[in-house]
Amino acid sequence: MSGNSNFDDLFAMHQLDRPAPAAAFPAGAMPPDLAYEIVHGELLLDGVSRTNLATFCTTLVDDQSKRLMLENLDKNIVDKDEYPQTAEIERRCVHMIADLWHAPDPATTPGTSTTGSSEAAILGGLAAKFRWRARGGSGVPNLVAGPVQVCWEKFARYFDVELRQVPLRGDRYDLHPDDLAQYCDENTIMVVATMGQTFTGLYEDVAGICAALDELQASTGLDIPVHVDAASGGFLAPFTAPDVEWDFRLPRVRSINASGHKTGLAPLGCGWAIWRDTAALPRELIFDVDYLGGSMATFNLNFSRPGGQAIVQYYEFIRLGRTGYDRLQSMLYRVAQHLGAGLVKLGGFELIHDGDPARGVTAVSWRLTEPTDFNLYDLSERLRARGWLIAAYPLPAGRQDETIMRAVIRRGFTRDMADLLLADTERALEGLRKHPVAVSLTRAEVGGFTHSARPAVAAVPTIAQAQDTAVSELEHTVVSGVEHTVDSEPGTKG
Structure with missing residues (x-):
């Protein structure tokens, strides 16, 4: 009985007793359910698209x-x-x-x-x-x-x-x-x-x-x-x-x-x-x-x-019409404005775009306004530990010494989720103030992101350092002040 594959657990099959094919075209076949589980399991390591506030792209379809x-x-x-x-x-x-x-x-x-x-x-x-x-x-x-x-x-x-x-x-x-x-x-x-x-x-x-x-x-x-x-x-x-x-x-x-x-x-x-x-x-x-x-x-x-x-x-187009698009997009702007107002209340942030529909898209962008022992890249990394993917990057030519963050509000991101993000941001800020980041990440380590000047004072790995490569996995990354998007699509447009 034990030799009959009909009675084997899927995860006991011999094809899983070796690394997944990567560098060369595989020689043999495998059952479709097993191939699916290999791919499905690896993709669990991706970030959750609904909490990816770096991307402008649709992450929720009915x-x-x-x-x-x-x-x-x-x-x-x-x-x-x-x-x-x-x-x-x-x-x-x-x-x-x-x-x-x-x-x-x-x-x-x-x-x-x-x-x-x-x-x-x-x-x-x-x-x-x-x-x-x-x-x-x-x-x-x-x-x-x-x-x-x-x-x-x-x-x-x-x-x-x-x-x-x-x-x-x-x-x-x-x-x-x-x-x-x-x-x-x-x-x-x-x-x-x-x-x-x-x-x-x-x-x-x-x-x-x-x-x-x-x-x-x-x-x-x-x-x-x-x-x-x-x-x-x-x-x-x-x-x-x-x-x-x-x-x-x-x-x-x-x-x-x-x-x-x-x-x-x-x-x-x-x-x-x-x-x-x-x-x-x-x-x-x-x-x-x-x-x-x-x-x-x-x-x-x-x-x-x-x-x-x-x-x-x-x-x-025909499901929503003008009325439906207006209602949905207006709701997203209200969520963006709520998020922006909450960030201001936390202190230390200046809004660049506050979610005003006459000034820009359904997004909030901000920068730090006071000297700290951390920067927005550190905050981005701490938020990622809670599942939030929010881009931090330098501005383009002429203001490349300035770093900002931007959160894009899309269909599926509610006021309740904004409140959760604000609470996590407050906790992250408290943690960074109590335990400043000990190691500065280099531009190469974060795939093109640049930390503000801060001396490296220790070689001991920190949580932020352990997550450094994760920053470059954001769908929107910034290299030399220009945003690159996976769907580019642009941001991006893609």
């Missing part, structure tokens, strides 16, 4: 969304001839988003779904480069931006565009309109304005940026378009800050990218690129492909990808 994803797992969204209704649903989403963003004619507005806002941003950048070239542009093209998500660095490097990133100065956290004149010239293909900066969560002044470019055109003749990176704010501002003008209401805005899988509430793997009109999307970027018996237009960087994400995006 049962209906899961069913739609599963039912459409095998549909390739690019096979429009084979899956015409999936193509129709994608088309509906494009026009709904165009309407949301005040496109002149939503029914004819060009756009596409993407794997995330990073792909969408790159498509927007390519369109701007092609328009510049069609106008007779020569030399090295450039784009002007403030603190941006790493996807823009990738776009600039991969497509031979100079990224003119305006450094921060004074008390500024983002790109200001009065910075533009000295950075723009005849080779500027566009200015990127950000609705929901990854570092602080703040909105940039898109209307002010457009007005400054209007003045620049009046004085120099340079007609420079604006692309709005609305990875996080594109599905917030229309509902909770409708009077803030940032979209196609501004004639200079030619294209917008956004993450459906962030505040759009779709599952991971959903982004959107929308152009103002057909004139803003050069025809050379669109490919007519004969595929599986039909002809289809495509202008994505990716080809084969699942259709479930766009399908669930449509489900969320």
